[in-house]
Structure formats: structure tokens, C-alpha cells
Amino acid sequence: MKIAVVGTGYVGLVTGAGFSDFGHDVTCVDIDPARVETLKKGEVPFYEPGLHDLIERNARLGRLHFTTQTAEAVAGAEIAFIAVGTPSADDGSADLSYVMEAAKQIGAALTTFTVIVTKSTVPVGTAAKVKEAVGSTAKQPFAVASNPEFLKEGDAVNDFLRPARVIVGADDPQAIAVLRELYRGVLRTNDRIQVMDIPSAELTKYAANAMLATRISFMNELSRLCEVVGADIESIRKGIGSDPRIGNKFLFAGAGFGGSCFPKDLRALRHTARAVDVPLGVVEAVERANERQKRLLGERVLAHFGPSLAGKRVAIWGLAFKPETDDIRESPALVLIEQLRAAGATIAGYDPAAMDNIRAANTGIELAKDAYSAAAGADAVVLVTEWHELRDPDLDRLKAAMRTHVLVDGRNVWPMADARAAGFTYYGIGRA
Numbered sequence: 001m002k003i004a005v006v007g008t009g010y011v012g013l014v015t016g017a018g019f020s021d022f023g024h025d026v027t028c029v030d031i032d033p034a035r036v037e038t039l040k041k042g043e044v045p046f047y048e049p050g051l052h053d054l055i056e057r058n059a060r061l062g063r064l065h066f067t068t069q070t071a072e073a074v075a076g077a078e079i080a081f082i083a084v085g086t087p088s089a090d091d092g093s094a095d096l097s098y099v100m101e102a103a104k105q106i107g108a109a110l111t112t113f114t115v116i117v118t119k120s121t122v123p124v125g126t127a128a129k130v131k132e133a134v135g136s137t138a139k140q141p142f143a144v145a146s147n148p149e150f151l152k153e154g155d156a157v158n159d160f161l162r163p164a165r166v167i168v169g170a171d172d173p174q175a176i177a178v179l180r181e182l183y184r185g186v187l188r189t190n191d192r193i194q195v196m197d198i199p200s201a202e203l204t205k206y207a208a209n210a211m212l213a214t215r216i217s218f219m220n221e222l223s224r225l226c227e228v229v230g231a232d233i234e235s236i237r238k239g240i241g242s243d244p245r246i247g248n249k250f251l252f253a254g255a256g257f258g259g260s261c262f263p264k265d266l267r268a269l270r271h272t273a274r275a276v277d278v279p280l281g282v283v284e285a286v287e288r289a290n291e292r293q294k295r296l297l298g299e300r301v302l303a304h305f306g307p308s309l310a311g312k313r314v315a316i317w318g319l320a321f322k323p324e325t326d327d328i329r330e331s332p333a334l335v336l337i338e339q340l341r342a343a344g345a346t347i348a349g350y351d352p353a354a355m356d357n358i359r360a361a362n363t364g365i366e367l368a369k370d371a372y373s374a375a376a377g378a379d380a381v382v383l384v385t386e387w388h389e390l391r392d393p394d395l396d397r398l399k400a401a402m403r404t405h406v407l408v409d410g411r412n413v414w415p416m417a418d419a420r421a422a423g424f425t426y427y428g429i430g431r432a
């Protein structure tokens with residue numbers, strides 16, 4: 001099949017490279033010429049495990065192309081995916097301007113019947129607006145469908161190749177048939193495609209993110225109670241996670257969730273619900289709990305040293321919003337940096353992948369070449385992102401490197417008893 005993918009961020013690139021790997025002829029288009037140049041050189045503009053090889057192989061085999069021209073990508077395509085960003089607008093709603101612009105450009109570029117598929121996360125009712133936008137410029141027949149994306153940054157290629165399910169929202173039989181055919185290769189072992197009406201498909205994506213975020217905020221709130229009543233959130237996590245009705249995923253108490261999806265999608269869902277006068281109290285509480293949680297690590301440091309951190313040096317281990325990505329959007333590390341800086345601390349940071357993004361964000365922190373260089377002379381080391389290489393610190397080495405021996409483990413992964421036995425003051429989340 002000939003496929004166009006509009007937008008080459010995490011979703012667009014993984015989608016484009018993924019379908020080309022199944023033998024389809026894919027052209028990815030992006031309005032950012034620097035990004036397209038990078039891709040044409042065989043480089044990936046962000047860190048995502050496995051993606052470079054997938055792109056390199058399929059570009060070499062001549063079935064994955066990159067362009068800045070929507071017309072070039074869309075001409076003759078049977079399917080055009082919209083995979084552009086839907087950031088938060090000032091009022092919390094999803095800013096659909098990129099989606100609408102893409103829709104108009106696709107409409108103007110149609111040369112044959114094309115199924116236009118929204119992969120971006122968009123509020124209920126967007127498909128109808130996309131249809132109108134495409135229709136305003138199209139001279140060919142087309143159908144619109146929704147196919148929200150559920151990939152996880154850091155494991156996106158695997159998620160594409162082995163999706164738990166594929167959601168298709170469509171009412172046009174031809175669109176459904178084309179999407180079933182497209183996904184046949186990916187879903188060969190198990191037909192995990194779920195076809196539903198478009199509003200349900202659009203809302204399923206928000207419901208999934210809201211449910212996952214709810215589990216995290218629930219555990220984070222509970223962890224605060226644990227600290228006061230002398231319980232350990234890690235024991236509770238294992239206790240409830242082994243209940244098959246609950247399951248053990250997304251139950252880690254920590255530094256709060258960030259990233260390019262959960263926070264903005266919760267805001268957008270809240271906005272949608274309020275606009276129709278059905279406020280979602282649970283979702284709003286999840287957001288509030290998360291805002292509070294993102295301040296917890298900074299508060300731990302301030303509670304230990306007092307309100308002024310002048311003359312203190314704090315090392316931050318992990319800056320990305322989660323391991324295996326270089327994405328720092330809404331990372332708890334950014335909140336921590338702000339709190340520490342406001343209190344006058346000197347800050348050194350280290351992350352295995354996110355250093356370029358932190359540099360570009362001009363946070364003003366010192367950037368260390370590795371975790372132990374960041375800890376040199378530090379009064380406290382704070383773990384924000386539980387990368388493999390940061391999970392099991394060499395306590396002797398840390399002891400020798402640091403000036404004052406305070407560890408704040410924002411992910412409950414460091415060996416608490418060993419750290420205390422070695423003379424560190426250890427703070428976790430929800431642990432006595």
C-alpha cells in the first residue's frame with residue numbers, strides 16, 4: 001500500500017518506519033526542514049531504542065522516504081495518517097491547529113480516494129472537524145477515520161510491532177476495510193483490531209491515559225499516608241499488585257508523572273468534560289495529586305537542609321521524564337530544578353540520554369559527564385529517573401565523592417537498608 005504519514009515525531013516516525021517494515025511504501029512529511037534533513041541522512045532526531053535500525057533498513061530498501069512537501073507524500077496514497085502534535089492550549093484544551101492545518105494540506109494534495117486517519121490524540125468531535133477541513137480543500141473523494149496511538153516512548157517500536165490492541169474508529173465501510181488490510185501483517189498472530197464508532201475511539205485514548213495516571217496518583221497519595229502511619233508503599237504495591245483484578249503495572253509511587261502525553265491529555269479530557277458540563281472529579285483530583293507530587297523531591301531536600309540551600313550542592317540523577325527516552329517534556333526533574341534553584345542551590349545533573357535536551361532548555365544547571373561526576377562534592381543526590389545504570393549505585397564510591405551523605409530516592413529503587421547501614425541519610429517515597 002502507498003501510505004503518507006504527516007508529522008515525524010515519536011508517533012509519526014514509528015508509524016511510518018513500522019509500516020514500511022511490512023513492505024508498504026511510506027512517505028513521511030514534516031514541516032520542519034531540519035528534521036527532514038536529519039532523517040534523510042539516516043539519523044533519528046530523538047532517542048528511541050530500535051528506531052534507528054528500522055528507519056535505516058527501510059530507507060535503504062527504498063520503501064521509506066522523507067519530504068517537506070505534503071503534496072509529494074499524499075499523491076496516490078491510499079492512506080494518510082495525521083500524526084502531528086496536539087499540545088495544550090492556554091485553557092488546557094487540546095490545540096488542534098496543527099491537526100487542522102495538516103488536514104487542509106492533505107485535502108489539497110489528494111489525487112485519488114484516500115482514507116485520512118487521525119493518529120494524533122484528539123478530543124471527541126475532532127474527526128468531524130478534520131472531515132470539514134479536508135473537504136474545504138479536497139477535489140477527490142475521501143473518508144476519515146480515527147486510529148489513536150498507544151505506543152510508549154522508550155518501547156515504541158516494540159509497541160508498534162506487538163500492539164495490545166489496535167483501535168479503529170470509523171463509520172465508512174471502505175475505511176474500515178483499508179485499515180483492516182493495512183494492519184493484517186502487524187496483527188497476524190492475533191486479530192487484535194477493535195472497530196468502533198469514531199467518538200468512542202477518540203475517547204478511548206484519553207480514557208486509557210487517564211486510567212494509568214489515576215493508578216499512579218492513587219499510589220502517590222497513598223505513599224504520603226504510609227509515611228505518616230509507618231507503612232511501606234512498596235509492600236502495599238506488591239500486596240495489591242498480585243491481585244489479578246488489579247495487576248502490577250503503573251503502581252509505582254514516585255516523583256509524579258510527566259512526559260508529552262499524560263499531563264496534557266488529562267488537561268484536555270478535563271476541558272472536554274467541563275465544556276459539556278460533566279466535570280470528571282476523579283481526573284481533576286489525579287492532576288492535583290500529581291502537581292503536588294512533582295514538588296515532593298524538592299520538599300524532601302528543603303526539609304532536610306532548611307529553606308536556604310545557598311552553598312549547597314545537589315546532584316540530580318536522571319532528567320528525562322522516564323527511562324529509555326530523551327524526552328524531558330513536563331519532567332519532574334524540571335520542577336525539582338526550579339525549586340532547588342529558587343532556594344539557592346548549585347545543581348549538577350546527569351542523564352544517559354537527555355543531556356542535549358536539558359542543554360537546549362537552558363535550565364542553567366551544570367551538566368556532568370556521568371552520575372558520579374555529578375555527585376562529586378554534592379550534599380545530596382536525588383534520583384528522578386530510574387535508568388538501569390542509576391538503579392544500583394556504588395555506595396562506597398558515592399560516600400567518597402559526596403560532601404554530605406543525603407540520598408533522595410524518587411523511585412524507591414535504591415537499597416534503603418544498605419544505604420542507611422553505610423551511613424547515608426536515605427529518603428524514599430512512602431517508606432518509613
Ligand code: NAD
Nearest residue numbers: 007008009010011030031032084085086102120121149153
Ligand atoms: P511531536 O511533537 O514529537 O511531533 C510532531 C511533528 O509534527 C513535529 O515534528 C512537527 O514539526 C510536525 N508537524 C506539525 N504540523 C505539521 C504539518 N502540518 N505537516 C507536517 N508535519 C507537521 O509529537 P508526538 O510526540 O509524535 O505526538 C504526536 C501526537 O500523538 C500527539 O497528539 C500525541 O499526543 C500523540 N501521542 C504521542 C505519544 C508519545 O509517546 N509521544 C504516544 C501516543 C500518542
